[in-house]
Every structure is written in C-alpha cells, then in structure tokens.
Amino acid sequence: MQEAYLEGLSLFEDLTYEEKAELGALLEPASFGIGEDILEEDGLEGYLYVLTSGAVEVYKEVFPGRRQLLATIEAPAVVGEMGLVTRCPAVATVTAKEPVEAQRLPYEAFLKKLDAGSEAAYKVVYEIGRTLAERMARTDERVASVVAQLEDTEPDRRDFDVFRDKLIREWSF
Amino acid sequence: MDGIEPRNVGFFEFLSDEEQAELAEVAERVVFEPGEVLIEEGGEPASLFVLTSGQVEVNKRVPGSGKRLLAVLEATDGRAVVGERGLLDDSEASATVRAKGRVEAVKVPRERFRAMIHEGRPAAYKLAYRIARILAERLARLDEEVVGVTREIERRGETDLDAFRDKLVTEWTI
Numbered sequence: 437m438q439e440a441y442l443e444g445l446s447l448f449e450d451l452t453y454e455e456k457a458e459l460g461a462l463l464e465p466a467s468f469g470i471g472e473d474i475l476e477e478d479g480l481e482g483y484l485y486v487l488t489s490g491a492v493e494v495y496k497e498v499f500p501g502r503r504q505l506l507a508t509i510e511a512p513a514v515v516g517e518m519g520l521v522t523r524c525p526a527v528a529t530v531t532a533k534e535p536v537e538a539q540r541l542p543y544e545a546f547l548k549k550l551d552a553g554s555e556a557a558y559k560v561v562y563e564i565g566r567t568l569a570e571r572m573a574r575t576d577e578r579v580a581s582v583v584a585q586l587e588d589t590e591p592d593r594r595d596f597d598v599f600r601d602k603l604i605r606e607w608s609f
Numbered sequence: 610m611d612g613i614e615p616r617n618v619g620f621f622e623f624l625s626d627e628e629q630a631e632l633a634e635v636a637e638r639v640v641f642e643p644g645e646v647l648i649e650e651g652g653e654p655a656s657l658f659v660l661t662s663g664q665v666e667v668n669k670r671v672p673g674s675g676k677r678l679l680a681v682l683e684a685t686d687g688r689a690v691v692g693e694r695g696l697l698d699d700s701e702a703s704a705t706v707r708a709k710g711r712v713e714a715v716k717v718p719r720e721r722f723r724a725m726i727h728e729g730r731p732a733a734y735k736l737a738y739r740i741a742r743i744l745a746e747r748l749a750r751l752d753e754e755v756v757g758v759t760r761e762i763e764r765r766g767e768t769d770l771d772a773f774r775d776k777l778v779t780e781w782t783i
Contacts, residue, residue, distance in 0.1 A: 498759050521738065522745040527752050550738070558734035562697075562726060565741030569698035572744050575751055576703045584671045 438463045441486050441539045447514050447563050455556035462546065463539040468532040474515065475530040481519045483540040487511035490536035496528045508533060517564050520546055618715050620659045620690055623739055628732035635721040641708035648692055648706040655695030655702045656719045657740075660684035663712035665691065669704040679704060684713075693740045696722055 439460030442448040448456060466485065468474055475481055477497060491510040495503040506528060509515065515530050520543055549557035621629055639658070641647060648655040650670060660682065667679040682689060691706045696719055717736070725733035 496756075498756055499763055500760070518745050518749075521741040522749070524746060524749045527749055553731060555729055555734070558731070558738065561741055562734060562737040565697045565737045565744065568741055568744040568748060569694045570700070572694055572748055572751075573698055573700045573703060575748065579751070579755070580669065580671065580703075583677075 438539065441488055444512055445486065445514055447517060447560060447567075450559050450563065451556055455559065458554065458556045459541065459546075459549070459560070462541055462549075464542065466538045466540045468536040468538070470532055470535060472532045472536075473529055474532060474536065474538070475526045475528070477527065477529040478525045480523065481516055481526050482543050484514060484516045484520055484543070484546070485530075486539045486541065487513045487515065488537045488539060490532060490534040492530050492536060493533045494528050494530050503529070511536070511538075517567070519543055521561060521564055521568075618659050618661060621736075624732055624735055628735060631725075631730055631732035632717070632736070635717065635725060637716045637718065639714050639716045641712040641714070643708055643710050645708045645712075646705060647708065647712070647714070648695070648702045648704070650703060650705040651701050653695075653701065654699055654719060655692030655706075657690065657692045657696045657717040657722070657736075658706075658714040659717075660689040660691070661713045661715060664709040665706050665712060666709050667691070667704050667706050676705075681709065690743075693743055695719060697737060697740060697744075 437460070439453070439456035441463060442451070442456045442460055448459070451459070463486070466483075468490075474485055474492060477495070487509070489511045491508060492513075492515065493505055494507045494509065494515075496506055498504040509530075516526070518524070519526065520541075546557060546560075550561065621632065624632060641663075647658050647665060650668075662684045664681055664683050666681050668676045669679055671677045682691065692702075695702055696717065722733055722736070726737065
C-alpha cells in the first residue's frame with residue numbers, strides 16, 4: 437500500500453514492486469502547514485520526504501539575513517535526498533508554500549538497509565548519485581561561465597583571480 | 610582480469626574481499642606516458658581512473674582565455690581519483706585530464722561498470738554509493754564557495770561585479 441507513494445518518482449523507478457514494498461514499509465506520514473519548514477538550511481536532517489500533495493519553496497541564505505528563493509517544487513517530488521548519502525547539513529531551507537502531505541523515509545532505517553546489502557536501497561543510492569552527477573555538471577558549467585566573464589571583463593584585476601580560484605577549487609570532471 | 614588487485618589500491622578499501630574480486634574482473638591497469646590524455650573535455654563521459662603513481666594536469670577551455678589549468682593531482686593526494694562523475698552521468702567530460710609524467714592507474718571502464726549495475730552486482734552499487742558521497746560533499750563545498758564569493762561581491766558594492774553576483778545567485782542548482 438505505502439509503496440504506491442513511490443510510484444511515478446524517478447528516484448524509485450528502477451525498483452521492482454517488491455523493492456518498492458520493502459522501502460515503502462519504512463515510510464512515515466508527515467504534514468506541514470503553510471510557512472512551516474520541512475528542511476532547514478545548515479540543519480542536520482534525518483529524513484527524505486516524498487511530497488504527495490502541495491508545493492514547497494526552496495530558499496538559501498545567500499546574503500546574511502536575506503533568504504533567496506531558488507525554486508518552487510510541486511508534489512509529487514522528493515526533497516532531502518542528499519542527506520541519504522552524506523551527513524552534511526542541509527544546503528537549503530524547504531518551506532511549505534501550500535499545505536503539504538508527505539511520507540518521510542528515516543535516514544537511519546534506510547542506512548540499515550544499505551548495511552544489510554538491500555538491492556532496493558542501493559538502487560536508490562545509485563539514482564541519487566546520478567542526480568548529483570547531473571547537478572554537478574550543471575554547476576560546473578555555471579561556474580565556468582562566471583569565470584569566463586571575470587576573465588573577459590578585466591583580465592588584469594588580481595582580486596578577480598581570488599574569486600575565480602575559489603570557484604574552481606571544487607571542480608568535478 | 611589483467612592482474613588488478615583492487616585491495617592494493619586504497620580507494621577501493623571500502624569493498625569486501627569478495628567485492629574487490631568482482632571489481633577486479635572489469636578493472637584494467639593502464640599506463641599513460643607524459644602528455645597522454647586520460648579524459649578529453651567534450652568527449653565521451655569518462656571512465657573512472659584511480660591514480661596509483663604519477664601526476665596529472667586538469668585543464669578546461671574557458672571562452673575568451675583559452676585553456677586554463679584547474680589542478681595538478683598526484684597519486685599520493687587525497688584526491689587521486691578522476692572521472693568519477695562520468696561513471697554516473699551521461700553528459701560529456703567537462704575538463705581534460707593529461708599525464709604530466711608517466712602515470713599508472715586503475716581504470717574502471719564506464720560501460721563495464723554500467724553492465725555491473727544492470728546485473729545488480731553489489732560491488733558496482735557500493736562504488737556508486739562512494740562516488741555519490743564524494744559528489745555530494747564536493748557539491749556542498751562548491752555551494753559554500755559560491756555563497757562566499759557572492760557575499761564578497763555584495764560587500765564590495767562594486768557595480769561592475771553585480772552581473773557576476775546575479776549570475777551566481779539566479780542560476781543556483783539544487
């Protein structure tokens with residue numbers, strides 16, 4: 437029954453019915469009112485959320501005290517997937533824009549599945565890896581574009597070199 | 610098998626003996642002479658290379674200013690792996706990786722890795738998990754660098770930097 441929540445989501449599309457049932461059994465219902473935070477930037481999160489209805493906004497505090505809207509995401513969708521593969525703090529805040537109904541997957545229960553060699557869990561991690569790889573490719577291109585502009589504008593400005601070097605430090609190829 | 614012993618390559622130590630043996634079936638030991646290319650920018654998605662000796666240079670073409678050196682990586686560095694993104698992603702390689710001197714490496718060919726995933730082989734899934742963690746951590750650090758640069762641009766209040774600030778912010782990838 438709960439596996440039905442995983443239907444139609446790319447993160448789970450390669451799972452068999454039995455594998456969806458295996459992970460579906462870990463899901464817990466969750467609800468959020470308008471304006472309530474589902475994930476908090478810099479917080480150590482404990483759940484992946486499968487949004488089943490409603491919409492959320494994604495914010496990042498790019499400037500101190502000022503939240504920048506990065507995206508609006510409508511259900512069905514998944515948020516918090518990065519925390520499944522790394523225990524880094526959340527990189528952005530996800531806030532309910534409308535009343536949100538969700539099913540949450542506890543990281544700890546999922547990691548136990550991984551430790552036990554669950555193919556269902558590994559398939560999900562593989563898909564998260566593919567998503568991250570695509571995201572990294574887009575980020576690389578964005579940074580390349582900014583670096584090119586910096587170099588075009590005033591190639592002799594040494595303070596631009598600092599910006600450029602900071603941006604390319606974490607390149608992935 | 611080509612005589613590969615992944616257990617002798619530190620990067621693969623997260624795999625069990627059995628999984629290392631599985632990976633050994635598809636991994637290849639490769640040698641590059643100075644100047645030879647491991648990964649070509651704009652070419653096919655890369656295979657994974659774990660450097661076991663030598664140094665490589667990473668270059669990227671930057672419009673308007675030609676080729677730019679991004680990094681020099683050594684086999685003994687913490688980051689002696691290249692091509693990890695290509696193993697999971699379908700987009701073309703975003704930089705050229707070239708041997709600076711003689712380089713020895715263990716190659717995990719992309720197509721053979723994908724075949725292992727298709728067959729549900731645990732070694733391949735565990736390698737994908739490791740790469741996903743590397744990418745997630747690197748992406749998080751890159752996000753922080755972008756935040757830092759954006760804040761610095763804002764702090765300076767120079768109008769000629771506004772365009773860069775706006776581009777960095779508006780094209781954020783989540």
